[in-house]
Structure formats: structure tokens, C-alpha cells
Amino acid sequence: MTHYKLTLAYDGTNFAGYQIQPHQRTVQGVLQKALGKMAKVDSIHIDGSGRTDSGVHALGQVVSFxxxxxxxxxxxxxxxxxxxxLDIEILKAEFAPEDFHARYSAKGKRYMYRVARGRFTDPFNRLYTGHWPYPLDLAKVQIALDDVVGTHDFTSFAASGGVIVNKVRTIYEATVRDDPEHNEVVFEFYGNGFLYNMVRILVATLLEIGSGRRDVHDFLRLYEVKDRQQxxxxxPASGxxxxxVYY
Amino acid sequence: MTHYKLTLAYDGTNFAGYQIQPHQRTVQGVLQKALGKMAKVDSIHIDGSGRTDSGVHALGQVVSFxxxxxxxxxxxxxxxxxxxxLDIEILKAEFAPEDFHARYSAKGKRYMYRVARGRFTDPFNRLYTGHWPYPLDLAKVQIALDDVVGTHDFTSFAASGGVIVNKVRTIYEATVRDDPEHNEVVFEFYGNGFLYNMVRILVATLLEIGSGRRDVHDFLRLYEVKDRQQxxxxxPASGxxxxxVYY
Structure with missing residues (x-):
């Protein structure tokens, strides 16, 4: 047996997410079948760094097997x-130490979220961005991002349905930058772990703060109340x- | 009756082309139905500047009605x-003189063709570029483009099936530029008219010249032989x- 680490990119649009499911087109399913074909067996089990939902993209997902x-x-x-x-590209294939595990060896992850700023939806970016046509004060967003960095209980920012009890995570870096060439703003979050839908909920909250619909320091309240409804x-997944993934 | 001119962009991926066809999703069909809805009739007939095939995109298609x-x-x-x-965006709506006709009033058109240069297909650009992973000498392409500019009989560059007899067209401008940031080369063609599949055949021939598979002046021979097989x-449509459209 040889142990491998693959780094890959995919357009999540036409996948029912990363994780294998019966009768669905999934990234894990496609990879396992291709490896099986190479090895002349049905399927080769792989471990991914984590799931991505349907429509969510990857620029550097990692799997090991x-x-x-x-x-x-x-x-x-x-x-x-x-x-x-054509919607998956393997970027790198490497031999890995036997004890390397795409998920358990991961020390952190970086997510990006692209928000289109046009008045109407750009047909060429509808699958690759979220859309927020409202006035946005990036100075307010920046103040809120400073509240995101650090170790917090993110219970208010986790979609229900997860089985994880400890919802404390550390965000090392949270940034926003204006991309006037593409008429977008781009968020990045680098942390030791992320709860289900956490980045998408953070972004929605940040946009509301940037548009003056919430207090700039609403994150401090949301950490306290531990209530997803708040x-x-x-x-959207598309952005x-x-x-x-860091190891 | 009020006469209008609309300028629109669309992602051609999920359309069976511009032109209306029964039981197919087409750009013309979607527009005519929407206008019909506004006017509380079944459909409002529109004239487009010309057809685009399935998978072909538009950044500035024009229709009148x-x-x-x-x-x-x-x-x-x-x-x-x-x-x-979400895959159509109306960019501009204008009142137009009664005799304005999106097709017959057009004086010229500009097409762009994007060619991805990566070793493998980029998942995020597979629907928006052609792909040419082979070595490419842009100096050779440039020499060939100088042969494209001017008035020529483009019979060798027209897909069969058209009913047009006169295949002489004038290309005012034909350029290529390197886009290292996106690892692409981008062609543009501005001319008084284009035959069926003409830009896509021009690009395929230019890429073969750039990769040394044809003589740099092969266009001169192809104008002479008037033979599509040559x-x-x-x-691909995706690029x-x-x-x-110029009026």
C-alpha cells in the first residue's frame, strides 16, 4: 500500500456536495470511482479534509488514501x-506519510467568500458569487471582522443539524477586500475549524452590518445569546x- | 406602439442558442415570453442582431421590438x-427610432474568444473558455492575424448548412492578447459580418498556426481553395x- 495526498479544485455547482451519497453525484464518489478504475477494483476509500455542501466550490480541497x-x-x-x-481538477499528487489523514491531520482551513456588488445578477458570476446590491460600508464590516477574530463560541453561527457539541472555534484571520475590477467584495476566514454553514452565516451577518441593518458590534451580542435564530x-453556497487546508 | 432597443448579456451554457425553437430553452424565447407577460399577451416578437449557438455567450447582444x-x-x-x-442580464433599455432593426441596422460586430492555456481544464472556466494546452507562439499567430484582416472570401471558414451564397466579409480588426493573470489568450474580431461558425473556425486555425501545425500564411491558401474541409x-462554443454590435 502507498499512501497519497491529493489537492484538488472543483466547481461545486453540479455536485450534491463533497460527501458520498447513494444515487447522487458527489466529489468523493467521483474520486473513489476513478481510483477504483485505476486499481481495477470497485472503489478506493478516501478521506477528505471535510465536507463541502452542494454548490460550494474548492480551490484546495485535500484528500488522503x-x-x-x-x-x-x-x-x-x-x-x-x-x-x-471537467468540473474537477487535481492540482497536486504527493506521497504522504502513513499517518497522514486529510481530516485529522488538518491544523486549519481558509475559506473565501465572493460577493457580487452589481445592481442585477451578472450571468457569468451567478454560480460563483453571492449577490448583495445594497449600499455597503466596508469600514463597518472591518470593525465587525475585528470582533470575529479570536476564540469564540460560534453557536449562533452554526446551522442546526450538526452533532458537534463544542462550538468554540478560533479564527486567526478574517479580512475583506474590495475588488473594483470585478465589482466584488471578497472575504477570507482562516481558522482552526468551522461549524456547519458557519462561513455563510458569518458573511450574511457581516453584510447586514455593512448595510447598517445591525449594530457594528452585534457579534459580541450574538456570541453571548448562543441562538442561531438571532x-x-x-x-448562498455559490459564493x-x-x-x-493547512497541515 | 413604442419601439425599443435592449442590450443584454447572457451565459449561453444552458440555452439551446439564441434563436427560438419549439420545446427548447432559448434566449429569444425567454425574452419574448417576459415581454408578453408585461403586456399581458402570449408573446411579443423581437428581432435579434443575429443568432448565437448553444453554449455561446453574449456580453452585448442587441434586440429590437x-x-x-x-x-x-x-x-x-x-x-x-x-x-x-439569472443567466440573462438586461444591460440597457432604450427607445429606438421606428426604423431601427437589431439585425438589418447593424453595421458590424465584435466577437471575443477566450482560450485557457493550463495543462488541465480549469473547473471554473470550462464553460467560459476553449482550452489549448499546447505550446503556442503568439508571434506566429500575430502574423496570421494580419492575413485575417481585410476583405476575403471566407468559404473555407463557414460551417456547411448556411444558405448564404456570398461569403465575402470584411474584418476590420483581428487581435490576440496574452492574459497571464488568467493564463489565457484572448482573441477579438471586429468585422462587418460573420458566417456560421466562422469565428470558431478562425480560432482553431490560428491555434494550429501558433503551435506550428500549419504554415503561418496558410490563411492565404485557405482563401483560395474555398474548401471547408481544409x-x-x-x-468549442464555450470560449x-x-x-x-455596432450601429
């Missing part, structure tokens, strides 16, 4: 890309990208 | 966008954009 044949890294890269559909909005 | 009610330009813009699916390739 044991493969029965030792194939050089470059040959693995070429072979896998030749078996991939944060309300969830920005969200898993950008990098 | 008579509308039974006089609606201010900005109200027409807002109303139409509120009725559009030009062979057709670049093609109707950029502007």
Missing part, C-alpha cells in the same frame, strides 16, 4: 486528471470556496 | 430584469462571446 500500487506522483496526477470530469441569514 | 405600452427606459430595464432568469477544426 491508501493505494494498492505505487505510482510516481506525476503519473498519479496525469492519470487522475485523465479520469476526472443571526438569521445564510449567504463560498474552500481555499486551503 | 415594438411594445404596446410606453414604459420609461429605466422602468423597462428594471421590469425586464425582474423577469429574467480548415477542419472548430473551437465564444458576442461582445458588441
Amino acid at each position: 491508501d493505494f494498492p500500487i505505487e505510482i510516481p506522483e506525476q503519473a498519479m496526477l496525469r492519470a487522475m486528471n485523465s479520469l476526472m470530469p 443571526a438569521r441569514g445564510t449567504a 463560498l470556496y474552500l481555499k486551503e | 415594438d411594445f404596446p405600452i410606453e414604459i420609461p427606459e429605466q422602468a423597462m430595464l428594471r421590469a425586464m430584469n425582474s423577469l429574467m432568469p 480548415a477542419r477544426g472548430t473551437a 465564444l462571446y458576442l461582445k458588441e
Whole structure:
């Protein structure tokens, strides 16, 4: 057995998310089947760094697996890309130490969220951005982002349905930048872990603050109340990208 | 009756082309139905500047039509966008002189073609570019583009099936530029008219010249032979954009 680490990008639009599910097109399902084809078995189990939902994209998802044949890294890269559909690209294939696990070895993750600012939806970006046509004061968003950085109980920012009890996470970095060329604002969040839908709920709350619909320091209140109903909005999946996983 | 001119952008991916067809989702069909809805009739006939094929995009398609009610330009813009699916955006709505016809009044058109240069297909650009991973000498392409500019018989560059007999067209401008930020090369063609699939065949031939698979002056031979079989390739629809129509 040879242990591998793959880094990949995908357009999440036409996947029912990362995680394998019966009768659905999933990223994990497509990868496991392709590896199975190479090894002439049904399927090779892979471990991903974490799930992404339907419509959520990845610029640097990471998976790890044991493969029965030792194939050089470059040959693995070429072979896998030749078996991939056009909405997945394998960026890198590497040998990994036996104890490397895409999920358990991860020390942190970076997500990006793109928000289109046009008056109407741009047809070419509808699948790759969220959309917020309202006036937005980035200075207010910046003040709120300073409240996001640090170690907090993010209960108010986790969609229900998760089984995770401890909802304390540390955000090392939270930024927003204006991208006037594309008429977008782009958020990035780098932290030790993220709860279900957390980035999308953070972004929705930040946009409401930037448009004056919430107090700039509403995050401090939301950490206290630990109530998902108070944060309300969830920005659409289309704007969200898993950008990098850190090991 | 009030006569209108609309300028619109669309992502051609999920349309069976511009032109209306029974039981198919087309740009013309969607527009005619929306205008019909506003006027409380079944459908309002529109004239487009020309067809685009399935998968071909538009950044500035133009249509004209008579509308039974006089609606201010900005109200027409807002109303139409509120009725559009997310893959069409109305960019401009204007009153037009009665004799304005999107097709017959057009004096020229500009097309753009985006070619992705990466080793593998980028998942996020697969619907919005063609792909040419081979070495490409842009100096050779530039020499060939100088042969494209001017008045020529483009019989070798017209897909069969058209009913047009006169295949002489004038290209005023034909350019290529490197876009290293996106790892693309971008072609533009501005001319008085274009035959069926002409831009896509031009691009395929230019890429073959740039990769040394054809003589740099092969265009001169192809104008002479007037034989579609000699030009062979057709670049994919996904890279093609109707950029502007000139009146």
C-alpha cells in the first residue's frame, strides 16, 4: 500500500456536495470511482479534509488514501486528471506519510467568500458569487471582522443539524477586500475549524452590518445569546470556496 | 406602439442558442415570453442582431421590438430584469427610432474568444473558455492575424448548412492578447459580418498556426481553395462571446 495526498479544485455547482451519497453525484464518489478504475477494483476509500455542501466550490480541497500500487506522483496526477470530469481538477499528487489523514491531520482551513456588488445578477458570476446590491460600508464590516477574530463560541453561527457539541472555534484571520475590477467584495476566514454553514452565516451577518441593518458590534451580542435564530441569514453556497487546508 | 432597443448579456451554457425553437430553452424565447407577460399577451416578437449557438455567450447582444405600452427606459430595464432568469442580464433599455432593426441596422460586430492555456481544464472556466494546452507562439499567430484582416472570401471558414451564397466579409480588426493573470489568450474580431461558425473556425486555425501545425500564411491558401474541409477544426462554443454590435 502507498499512501497519497491529493489537492484538488472543483466547481461545486453540479455536485450534491463533497460527501458520498447513494444515487447522487458527489466529489468523493467521483474520486473513489476513478481510483477504483485505476486499481481495477470497485472503489478506493478516501478521506477528505471535510465536507463541502452542494454548490460550494474548492480551490484546495485535500484528500488522503491508501493505494494498492505505487505510482510516481506525476503519473498519479496525469492519470487522475485523465479520469476526472471537467468540473474537477487535481492540482497536486504527493506521497504522504502513513499517518497522514486529510481530516485529522488538518491544523486549519481558509475559506473565501465572493460577493457580487452589481445592481442585477451578472450571468457569468451567478454560480460563483453571492449577490448583495445594497449600499455597503466596508469600514463597518472591518470593525465587525475585528470582533470575529479570536476564540469564540460560534453557536449562533452554526446551522442546526450538526452533532458537534463544542462550538468554540478560533479564527486567526478574517479580512475583506474590495475588488473594483470585478465589482466584488471578497472575504477570507482562516481558522482552526468551522461549524456547519458557519462561513455563510458569518458573511450574511457581516453584510447586514455593512448595510447598517445591525449594530457594528452585534457579534459580541450574538456570541453571548448562543441562538442561531438571532443571526438569521445564510449567504448562498455559490459564493463560498474552500481555499486551503493547512497541515 | 413604442419601439425599443435592449442590450443584454447572457451565459449561453444552458440555452439551446439564441434563436427560438419549439420545446427548447432559448434566449429569444425567454425574452419574448417576459415581454408578453408585461403586456399581458402570449408573446411579443423581437428581432435579434443575429443568432448565437448553444453554449455561446453574449456580453452585448442587441434586440429590437415594438411594445404596446410606453414604459420609461429605466422602468423597462428594471421590469425586464425582474423577469429574467439569472443567466440573462438586461444591460440597457432604450427607445429606438421606428426604423431601427437589431439585425438589418447593424453595421458590424465584435466577437471575443477566450482560450485557457493550463495543462488541465480549469473547473471554473470550462464553460467560459476553449482550452489549448499546447505550446503556442503568439508571434506566429500575430502574423496570421494580419492575413485575417481585410476583405476575403471566407468559404473555407463557414460551417456547411448556411444558405448564404456570398461569403465575402470584411474584418476590420483581428487581435490576440496574452492574459497571464488568467493564463489565457484572448482573441477579438471586429468585422462587418460573420458566417456560421466562422469565428470558431478562425480560432482553431490560428491555434494550429501558433503551435506550428500549419504554415503561418496558410490563411492565404485557405482563401483560395474555398474548401471547408481544409480548415477542419472548430473551437468549442464555450470560449465564444458576442461582445458588441455596432450601429
